[in-house]
Amino acid sequence: MxxxxxxxxxxxxxxxxxxxxxxxxxxxxxxxxxxxxxxxxxxxxxxxxxxxxxxxxxxxxxxxxxxxxxxxxxxxxxxxxxIQNPKVWEASGHLAGFADPMRKCAGCGHFVRDDHLWETLATASEWHQSLLQEFTPISGAIDSERLMRWAKTRGKKLAPNLALVRNPEVTLSWIAQRVNGQPDAPPDMMEFTRYFATEQLHATGLQEPCPRCGGPLGEPKAFKLMFETWAGLVQDDEHKVYLxxxxxxxxxxxxxxxxxxxxxxxxxxxxxxxxxxxxxxxxxxxxxxxxxxxxxxxxxxxxxxxxxxxxxxxxxxxxxxxxxxxxxxxxxxxxxxxxxxxxxxxxxxxxxxxxxxxxxxxxxxxxxxxxxxxxxxxxxxxxxxxxxxxxxxxxxxxxxxxxxxxxxxxxxxxxxxxxxxxEAYTRDESRASPEIMKFHPRVAPIKAAVFPLVNKDGMPEVAQKLHAELRARFGRLGMIETDPKQSIGKRYARMDEAGCPVCFTIDGETMTAQTVTARDRDTGAQEKIALDKVSDYVAQKLGV
RNA sequence: GCGGGUGUAGCUCAGUGGUAGAGCGUCACGUUGCCAACGUGAAUGUCGUCGGUUCGAAUCCGAUCACCCGCUCCA
CATH class of the missing domain: 3.30.930.10 (Bira Bifunctional Protein; Domain 2)
Known part of the structure; x- marks a missing residue:
């Protein structure tokens, strides 16, 4: 596909x-x-x-x-x-749960602990309990018609992947052969269950069923979800520890x-x-x-x-x-x-x-x-x-x-x-730089940026000074950027992708009227604010 | 774990047996007066990795690794 x-x-x-x-x-x-x-x-x-x-x-x-x-x-x-004493993970149950061999169901992918399989089937498997009511394993007698009926009704719902449900005729014929072949030693409940789980006896041998869906379980395999290493130079079980x-x-x-x-x-x-x-x-x-x-x-x-x-x-x-x-x-x-x-x-x-x-x-x-x-x-x-x-x-x-x-x-x-x-990733195709990371100011890695509109006429010096001022006040919260190179649009665009909430541009008016342009990341809107109010403006933007 | 797909420059991708490419980005210089602007120039690749076929492999074959999608799993 x-x-x-x-x-x-x-x-x-x-x-x-x-x-x-x-x-x-x-x-x-x-x-x-x-x-x-x-x-x-x-x-x-x-x-x-x-x-x-x-x-x-x-x-x-x-x-x-x-x-x-x-x-x-x-x-x-x-x-x-x-790394702690390995006994910690014994106590917490992390080790026991996964050091034991697990078996995976081919039908539904469910994992079952191998040593708990029969207990789980007996106590916690809905289909198995339902099926048990249809015959009495002690006598060894089976009622094929009744089992067939179960397979086509309740079994179909509860254990869709069970061999008895998928192919009742074949499965029941194996069981009949077994029961009639050795009338002296009737199969016990476990053996019956294995037969019920087996569709192709000669190809696969007797199977064991998944407690959830009845599908055949794979071979027991050790699943270790914890990372192991060794504390000490000797790599033996004595020194085994876990991350x-x-x-x-x-x-x-x-x-x-x-x-x-x-x-x-x-x-x-x-x-x-x-x-x-x-x-x-x-x-x-x-x-x-x-x-x-x-x-x-x-x-x-x-x-x-x-x-x-x-x-x-x-x-x-x-x-x-x-x-x-x-x-x-x-x-x-x-x-x-x-x-x-x-x-x-x-x-x-x-x-x-x-x-x-x-x-x-x-x-x-x-x-x-x-x-x-x-x-x-x-x-x-x-x-x-x-x-x-x-x-x-x-x-x-x-x-x-x-x-x-x-x-x-x-x-x-x-x-x-x-x-x-x-959540922050935003595309705005109407912008020349369509990708914007709209971070909440509190988590934004770059908190503010200061740009000289052009790299001359005293603007870089003012930008540097403002940058230093903002860094001194807000630098512990995140990065404060400045960059005198390249076109202003390109620098805004870079800040949009980095998710910087606000940029300040030192322009001609800064030199004459002591104002800067504050440019908002999310809207692109610009407003003039006083140079000496920039720091408070950032504080308000960041909520600090 | 199973099935499908992808892998070539920082990013997006073209190249299908014969000299390694484009756009964007990056960097430098100049220009520039508010949204990836313009000009000139530069750097960047064992074509995922390993093996095979071939005179010759980014291209064909095999294996492997990584990522994506669908199932599955996640005490």
Missing amino acids: PAEKTPDSKMMEDLVSLCKRRGFVFPASEIYGGINGFWDYGPLGAQLKNNLRDAWWQDNVLMPPMGPNGEPVSVVGLDSAI RPETAQGIFLNYKNVLDTSRVRVPFGIAQVGKSFRNEVTPRNFIFRSREFEQMELEWFCHPDEARKWFEFWRDHRMQWWQSIGLAGDNLVLRQHESDELSHYAKEGVGTADVEYRYPFTAPGFGELEGIAHRTNFDLAAHQQHSKAKLEYFDQERNERYLPHVIEPAAGLTRGVLAILC
């Missing part, structure tokens, strides 16, 4: 191209042919990422919003190691340390920003799913009874926050998880919600940007059990000892950068 270019995929191509051309994002190891799932951030990309990270830190750690009842909220920061797949565990590991040293009391939060690593099955879609990525996670510790209140608080705050930095339109939604898609740790909780963005490659659907989950006390309980450390909190006000519950707003910094890039 020839891949047809949709407007969205064209836009994505244009965006990727602009990112390369202007120095936002480069393919990692490009001169060596690249490396799947890794990306480098160029000068503008690094600054954009820093600005987003800083905004998050400021608004969630240094200056968090007031709590639900108007009380101050306390959040402290942390920066834990990427963290999430920053959250570092927070749980240090929860006691923070409590003991920071004078915080429940409820409080610990925040961390940093790189995480996952061997994604399929890195895809530019920087959306990469194997090295960056997270901004906050673990909010609270009393179990207050979990719902805080969940709703953080969920709403986090949604508003993304809106406040420029993802304000219909492209951003808050979506509550259905119960069947909850993570293992969130099953018992009050819920999970995702902040989702309509990326060009997910449109008209949405892709995850941040997840807000009630993790209950799953992690603290697991670490308490595995480490034997006492992690309970004594609540003086309640005179109660308990493991705090955790509300986790976990945002993707890398995904945030991508969403902001997508």
Whole structure:
């Protein structure tokens, strides 16, 4: 099927191209042919990422919003190691879940743990339970007509890829041969199930079915989603360590340390920003799913009874926050998880919600940007059990000892950068330079630019002076540019692609009337303002 | 992981067996008085990589890597 270019995929191509051309994002190891799932951030990309990270830190750690009842909220920061004791990942469940051999269904692609297959079939497989009611394996007797009826009705719905459903005649003939061939040793339930999953007995041997769709499962394979390396010079299992797949565990590991040293009391939060690593099955879609990525996670510790209140608080705050930095339109939604898609740790909780963005490659659907989950006390309980450390909190006000519950707003910094890039990317064909990055001023990597209209008549000197003044006041927030070369239109256009919100041009009137031209990125509109008011103008534009 | 597509200058692309190209961008100089302006000039490529066929390969074949699209997956 020839891949047809949709407007969205064209836009994505244009965006990727602009990112390369202007120095936002480069393919990692490009001169060596690249490396799947890794990306480098160029000068503008690094600054954009820093600005987003800083905004998050400021608004969630240094200056968090007031709590639900108007009380101050306390959040402290942390920066834990990427590599921790491997037992951490045993306790958290990351290691167990993926060190075990997994089998992939050829029909629906579902992954099943090999050692859990029969238990899953017995307890959690809808079609298998339905099918069991149609015969009694103990007696070994089968009612072919009844099974045929099941295959054509319920089976068709529940297990579309099961051999018995796809080709009941052939499958039932194998079973009949088996039952009649050895009447002394009737097949047990497992053997029946294998027969039900087998269409071409001689070609494939007995198959085992997918608990979800009934399709044949592939050979068990070890899927390792965590990056491994060795701490120490000897590369054996003794020294094997892992690169963290999430920053959250570092927070749980240090929860006691923070409590003991920071004078915080429940409820409080610990925040961390940093790189995480996952061997994604399929890195895809530019920087959306990469194997090295960056997270901004906050673990909010609270009393179990207050979990719902805080969940709703953080969920709403986090949604508003993304809106406040420029993802304000219909492209951003808050979506509550259905119960069947909850993570293992969130099953018992009050819920999970995702902040989702309509990326060009997910449109008209949405892709995850941040997840807000009630993790209950799953992690603290697991670490308490595995480490034997006492992690309970004594609540003086309640005179109660308990493991705090955790509300986790976990945002993707890398995904945030991508969403902001997508949201900012604008084409205006009526302009000589049609591509404009309409960044919110707070995250824009370049905050302002100063240009002499022409490179003579004293204008460059004035521009340099104004540039220095703006840099002294705003340089800590982002880049302040100046450039005396080439035509003014070309310099404006460059700033449009870099997403600089405003340019100031020193012109003839600056020399006589002490005014400059302020040129707006989004509208192209120009206005004259006093030279000595430029700094305040920028402050207002940046909201500082 | 499966199927399809693409890979030539920073970007977009032409070149289909015989000397490596264009537009834009970048840089320099000049000109220039408010939106990629104009003039002149310059730099930039092991044609993704490796191997094969051939007197000769960007071009044909094979493998491989990367990216894009569709399924799938993402505790």
